[in-house]
Amino acid sequence: MGRIIFDTAATINGWIADENDSLAWLFAVPGGEVPDSELLPTDAAVMVEGSTTYEWVLREGDILAHPEKWQEFHGTRPTFAFTHRELPVPKGADIRFVSGPVSEALPAIREAAGDGDIWVVGGGELAGQFFDAGALDELALSIAPVALTGGAPLFPRRVESDRLHLESASAVGQFARLRYTVHPPMSEG
Template sequence: MTRILFDTATSLNGWIADENNSLSWLFAVEGGTTPDAEVLPTNAGVLVEGSTTYEWVLAEADALAHPEKWQEFHGDRPTFVFTTRELPVPDGADVRFVSGSVADALPGIRAAAGDTDIWVVGGGDLAGQFLDAGALDEIAVSVAPVLLTGGAPLLPRRCESDRLRLVSAKAVGQFARLVYEVDNASAV
């Protein structure tokens, strides 16, 4: 059964990027550039990103000039990017631009995923839109031993404890790995 997962890293005080949309703080943590394979979603057949995440990946990897760097992370998996703008695409990448609501885009995303999972890579507001739509099944967070003064919040939504059930909590290198199941039955 296809699940929709938000799996990301965050600072100890809840920021997924700093004020400059940079992840340099994450890469400075031991294990931050190459996450332990056990924490990456293993059955993710489709990736979903917001335009800020997508543009950051393009710039950080210089993926337009080096499309092989896109393939290192995304592989051949379809990547849906929520945006209202026309953006460039690395050669050979399966990037599908969508605009509008998550609810409207979900049928196409689910069709592309087939029997595999859907990984909402980022950002936090996009994951929040999946949560609002009652479509987010799991939130997995790798908490880094870093404190930031601001930036992009992990998940800028209020979600009460009656909707989240702790599945696991463990140390993975320098990170605290927390996995929560989301109860969508009580979604608004």
């Protein structure tokens, strides 16, 4: 069974999108628009997105009018999108809409991934739900040299240091690349 990884870019003060759900701040960083391959999880067999992320991808790339652009980022991997609404699907994309708790959707997501990794693309609240369900294995962050005054938080949860173990820290262009293993809560007693 593969790992479940929340891999995202964030500002130095912990935002993954600005107040308008824009990533213009990220694309303005050298290397932000076309990320270095070291900044992407290459073994991901499945991608998972919240509805805000999914709709942003469709809108930003005008994907419904140009469905071939879906493949540029997602490839042929199945993508699970968490939503309670009916959303459009780009022609040729393998989109699987799910709603409800992460714990209920997890068996289908793991089955689709097989032995491959599962990449939680965004957002932070969805990654937090994977964390709450005890299903998040790794947190991989590309910290950009940008600060915002507000927006979508990176990880809207309180997480103590006993839950995260730093595996690596490196510079990749203008980004600080941090990888943490997520540990289960320590038993009380």
